Amino acid sequence: MSEVSYVRTEILPERDPPVIATGLIGWMRENLFSGWFNSALTILSLTFVVMLLDGILPWIFSPTWHATSLGECREILRGMGREGHYPGACWGVIRDRWVQLLFGFYPSELYWRPIMAFLLLGVALAPVLFSDRVPRKLLWFSAVYPFLFPWLLWGGSIWVPLSALAGFVIGWFVFRAADARAGGLAGIVAGVLAALVWWLLLSGYVVQGLDAILPIGIEAVQSRNFGGFMLSVTIGVVAIACSLPIGIVLALGRQSDLLIVKALCVGFIEFIRGVPLITLLFVASTLLNIFMPPGTNFDIILRVIIMATLFASAYMAEVVRGGLAALPQGQYEGADSLGLDYWQAQRLVIMPQALKISIPGIVSTFIGLFKDTTLVSIIGLLDPLGLSNAIRADSDWNGIVWELYGFIALLFFVVCFAMSRYSMYLERKLNTGHR
Amino acid sequence: MATVSEPPKEAFRLSQLIYDTRYRSMTIQIVALVAFLILIGWLISNTAQNLADLGKEPSFRFLGESAGYDINQRLIDYNNQDSHMRAAVVGILNTLLVAILGCATATILGVIIGVARLSKNWLVGRLMTIYVEIFRNVPVLLWIVFIMAILIETLPPPNAFRGDDPDATMKLFDTVAITNRGVYIPDPVFGADAKDEKGEFLEEPVGWRVGLGDFPIGASRDNPACESYYATEGPGAGEPAASCGTFQVSLDLLLVLAVLVSGFYASHRIKRRADRIQEATGLRPVTWYLRLGVVVLPFAITLWALGFYFAYPELRGFNFQGGTHMRNSLIALWLALSLYTAAFIAEIVRAGILAISHGQTEAAAALGLRPKRIMNLVILPQALRVIIPPLISMWLNLTKNSSLAIAVGYMDITGTLMGITLNQTGRELETVLLGMLIYLTISLIISAVMNWYNRSVKLVER
Numbered sequence: 001m002s003e004v005s006y007v008r009t010e011i012l013p014e015r016d017p018p019v020i021a022t023g024l025i026g027w028m029r030e031n032l033f034s035g036w037f038n039s040a041l042t043i044l045s046l047t048f049v050v051m052l053l054d055g056i057l058p059w060i061f062s063p064t065w066h067a068t069s070l071g072e073c074r075e076i077l078r079g080m081g082r083e084g085h086y087p088g089a090c091w092g093v094i095r096d097r098w099v100q101l102l103f104g105f106y107p108s109e110l111y112w113r114p115i116m117a118f119l120l121l122g123v124a125l126a127p128v129l130f131s132d133r134v135p136r137k138l139l140w141f142s143a144v145y146p147f148l149f150p151w152l153l154w155g156g157s158i159w160v161p162l163s164a165l166a167g168f169v170i171g172w173f174v175f176r177a178a179d180a181r182a183g184g185l186a187g188i189v190a191g192v193l194a195a196l197v198w199w200l201l202l203s204g205y206v207v208q209g210l211d212a213i214l215p216i217g218i219e220a221v222q223s224r225n226f227g228g229f230m231l232s233v234t235i236g237v238v239a240i241a242c243s244l245p246i247g248i249v250l251a252l253g254r255q256s257d258l259l260i261v262k263a264l265c266v267g268f269i270e271f272i273r274g275v276p277l278i279t280l281l282f283v284a285s286t287l288l289n290i291f292m293p294p295g296t297n298f299d300i301i302l303r304v305i306i307m308a309t310l311f312a313s314a315y316m317a318e319v320v321r322g323g324l325a326a327l328p329q330g331q332y333e334g335a336d337s338l339g340l341d342y343w344q345a346q347r348l349v350i351m352p353q354a355l356k357i358s359i360p361g362i363v364s365t366f367i368g369l370f371k372d373t374t375l376v377s378i379i380g381l382l383d384p385l386g387l388s389n390a391i392r393a394d395s396d397w398n399g400i401v402w403e404l405y406g407f408i409a410l411l412f413f414v415v416c417f418a419m420s421r422y423s424m425y426l427e428r429k430l431n432t433g434h435r
Numbered sequence: 436m437a438t439v440s441e442p443p444k445e446a447f448r449l450s451q452l453i454y455d456t457r458y459r460s461m462t463i464q465i466v467a468l469v470a471f472l473i474l475i476g477w478l479i480s481n482t483a484q485n486l487a488d489l490g491k492e493p494s495f496r497f498l499g500e501s502a503g504y505d506i507n508q509r510l511i512d513y514n515n516q517d518s519h520m521r522a523a524v525v526g527i528l529n530t531l532l533v534a535i536l537g538c539a540t541a542t543i544l545g546v547i548i549g550v551a552r553l554s555k556n557w558l559v560g561r562l563m564t565i566y567v568e569i570f571r572n573v574p575v576l577l578w579i580v581f582i583m584a585i586l587i588e589t590l591p592p593p594n595a596f597r598g599d600d601p602d603a604t605m606k607l608f609d610t611v612a613i614t615n616r617g618v619y620i621p622d623p624v625f626g627a628d629a630k631d632e633k634g635e636f637l638e639e640p641v642g643w644r645v646g647l648g649d650f651p652i653g654a655s656r657d658n659p660a661c662e663s664y665y666a667t668e669g670p671g672a673g674e675p676a677a678s679c680g681t682f683q684v685s686l687d688l689l690l691v692l693a694v695l696v697s698g699f700y701a702s703h704r705i706k707r708r709a710d711r712i713q714e715a716t717g718l719r720p721v722t723w724y725l726r727l728g729v730v731v732l733p734f735a736i737t738l739w740a741l742g743f744y745f746a747y748p749e750l751r752g753f754n755f756q757g758g759t760h761m762r763n764s765l766i767a768l769w770l771a772l773s774l775y776t777a778a779f780i781a782e783i784v785r786a787g788i789l790a791i792s793h794g795q796t797e798a799a800a801a802l803g804l805r806p807k808r809i810m811n812l813v814i815l816p817q818a819l820r821v822i823i824p825p826l827i828s829m830w831l832n833l834t835k836n837s838s839l840a841i842a843v844g845y846m847d848i849t850g851t852l853m854g855i856t857l858n859q860t861g862r863e864l865e866t867v868l869l870g871m872l873i874y875l876t877i878s879l880i881i882s883a884v885m886n887w888y889n890r891s892v893k894l895v896e897r
Contacts, residue, residue, distance in 0.1 A: 031555065031556065031557035031558075032556060032557060032558060034555065038555065038556050041554070041556050041558075041559050042556060042558050042559070045556075045558050045559055045562055046558065048562075049562070085589075186453070257460070258460050258463060258464050258467075259464065260464040260465075260467055260468050261463070261464060261467050264467065264468075264471055270879075271875065273878070274874060274875040274878035274879060275835070275871045275874045275875055275878070276835035276836065276838035276849075276874055277835075278838045278839065278841070278849060279838065279849070279853065279867060279870055279871045279874060282853055282863075282867050282870075283867060283871075286857075286863040286867060287863055287864060287867055289485075290481070290482055290485045290486065290863070290864060291478050291481055291482055291485075292481055293481050293484075294481070294484055294485055294488060367571075367572070371572075371573070371574035371575070372574070373574075374574040374576045374577060375576060375839070377576070377842075378576075378839075378841060378842060385574075385576060385577060385580070401584045401588060402584070405577060405580070405581050405584065408577060409573045409577055409581075412572065412573050412574055412577070413569070413572045413573055416571075416572035416573075417568065417572045420571075420572070
């Protein structure tokens with residue numbers, strides 16, 4: 001009677017989960033078809049994807065790479081029996097014009113110079129971007145590179161970039177000498193004054209003299225020959241490199257206790273952030289020459305770069321200010337209690353942390369700035385978008401639309417996507433959190 | 436016995452201005468101010484000299500001169516005899532139009548995409564990621580010209596709608612015509628009994644539903660265009676012609692808006708009353724039909740009494756007539772800005788939802804709330820606080836990006852004041868500065884309003 005027949009005495013062997021819960025089927029039930037709503041969504045999106053690919057893929061796969069005009073493309077496609085409104089892409093235009101889309105009207109025998117400039121840009125950036133894998137000695141090259149870059153692109157006498165570099169060297173030595181005699185602030189003032197005197201008064205004569213004695217130089221290229229993706233990258237790189245330090249200074253100014261400095265910084269930042277970039281580019285193209293002393297006429301690309309830099313630095317300042325605000329007050333107090341002065345505290349304690357917090361914002365500002373370089377086509381510079389109109393004006397390629405836009409979009413996508421991935425890598429690398 | 440030791444009194448030395456922290460900040464500020472003033476003075480003197488050399492006195496008198504160019508997409512009446520000032524106002528209204536349309540669409544799309552990116556459905560999540568990455572990493576100017584090209588190249592021309600067996604047909608029960616010259620949508624009109632089906636005034640109204648008509652601000656009896664407005668009989672009596680007055684307000688529209696607003700207010704009062712009853716008794720009276728009724732019924736009656744009807748677009752000759760014509764430039768700009776900004780808003784929404792810790796959901800579930808109420812009462816109010824500040828800056832960005840209208844020929848403030856007016860009058864300084872000032876004002880107003888709203892929903896902490 002006490003016999004309980006259903007109590008098991010030995011453990012059952014483990015069994016595999018049912019087929020519908022594992023493998024591909026299990027994954028699909030979990031991720032695609034859990035519930036009627038999800039299943040409907042899946043089927044809808046699948047139909048959408050299939051329709052999209054069905055429309056685009058046949059257009060993309062079109063053997064028109066060697067065509068020399070739109071008419072020839074249509075011939076080839078008609079020969080294959082493909083008729084209709086959009087029988088296929090005409091890739092001949094890309095083969096014919098990709099060099100122009102990249103370099104604009106830069107003299108073709110001098111293409112090695114921009115190529116060299118951008119290869120060396122990679123070398124100069126490597127120690128900054130991948131500091132753990134590249135020897136630090138290369139930083140010397142990074143310091144010299146800003147003088148090499150414009151010389152390679154615009155050409156001219158080698159003495160011009162050298163004398164610009166000499167200004168920094170002179171300023172540094174004067175600073176060291178004055179610093180030892182009269183102390184900190186006086187040293188900085190003396191150094192800056194010496195450099196300014198060199199750049200504004202002396203360097204012109206020295207360059208002329210050296211040119212007369214030793215005329216070393218490469219062929220000069222006019223700014224109006226610049227164009228294509230090279231122009232976008234040039235404007236983007238220079239503006240990015242200059243906007244970060246200016247932005248940091250503006251952010252510090254905005255956070256500072258000095259009322260007048262703060263008011264000036266807030267006014268500048270809010271003004272720039274309140275107007276569209278295109279109006280600043282109008283200022284660059286029409287007004288900047290009016291603001292300068294009579295007779296000055298400086299380069300349109302330089303004017304655009306100045307405006308793009310000012311624009312990006314206001315946004316950068318807000319991003320960095322966000323990082324500064326996110327730091328706990330204890331970090332400032334801790335730095336003070338160690339006896340660090342303002343600049344030491346900023347350099348050693350505050351900035352490394354604040355900049356780390358603001359990396360995503362900084363990089364997205366960079367990406368935004370790089371995308372915004374396309375706006376220069378509106379004031380008549382020949383960036384890829386401006387060139388696409390010029391290419392369509394050619395009777396061979398009159399009527400080409402999608403191929404050019406697609407190619408340009410691809411160029412921008414690759415660069416911007418790479419930048420955003422790099423920022424994720426950097427965030428992971430610098431992450432010292434404990435989560 | 437004084438225990439307080441006074442610091443030794445010393446004579447003020449000039450070097451203290453730099454080395455004494457008590458004076459240094461003052462020194463730095465004064466130097467900064469002086470440098471800034473010198474810079475401004477230098478710029479102004481350069482500008483004055485350059486303008487004098489060019490023989491241009493800075494003046495805004497050109498704003499009163501006749502503009503002499505047409506604007507095809509506009510919200511208020513304008514013809515090429517009107518002043519540059521009026522052209523600029525048309526431009527400002529166009530900027531605001533595309534900004535408001537764009538912000539609304541971008542926000543709706545962005546929220547949907549942001550939520551869909553978090554979906555448990557693998558395929559939907561991936562598709563939305565692809566969308567966001569593609570739209571974020573390609574310049575908005577490229578999207579604008581690209582969508583413009585799609586509209587022009589792929590849509591049917593108006594003559595494809597002609598014939599017994601046309602290549603293209605009107606959409607949505609023959610009310611909307613989508614052509615490569617733009618989209619024609621029905622035009623809401625008042626005064627059904629006073630007009631024939633072409634929208635022309637009849638000799639005699641066939642009924643009493645004639646509408647209230649327009650009120651011209653700044654009309655005068657001296658203006659021949661206002662003749663019909665001051666007339667007491669004849670077709671269209673009391674209706675001002677297009678060029679009468681500086682600006683015409685539709686009285687019908689004002690009345691409808693007033694009825695709608697008071698309806699919403701009444702509905703709000705009913706809700707408050709229901710809340711009070713629920714507080715007192717624990718039972719909530721059923722009010723949805725009352726609340727719906729006080730909004731819809733007066734609204735519908737007013738519309739009917741004013742003789743509201745839609746004027747449908749119709750193919751006449753080579754083009755569509757009637758209805759509202761939305762040009763391709765407006766549609767391309769609107770679509771491109773919305774799609775581009777939606778990608779950014781989607782990321783903001785996603786980040787906002789992810790920022791709410793899972794414990795909140797679990798705690799709400801532990802209180803016995805159902806999933807829908809958890810979302811409405813617990814997650815969304817907290818997520819919104821994270822979402823709103825960056826959302827505001829996205830709206831500001833969209834408004835500023837609308838200045839790219841110039842690339843597709845949409846006449847916003849950049850196209851009118853800083854475009855054609857600048858080229859015709861040669862007044863770079865005045866037009867560009869005025870344009871920047873207008874954008875600055877718009878931006879500051881948007882951010883002031885939104886910051887005020889943001890403060891009102893902000894969590895009050897200790």
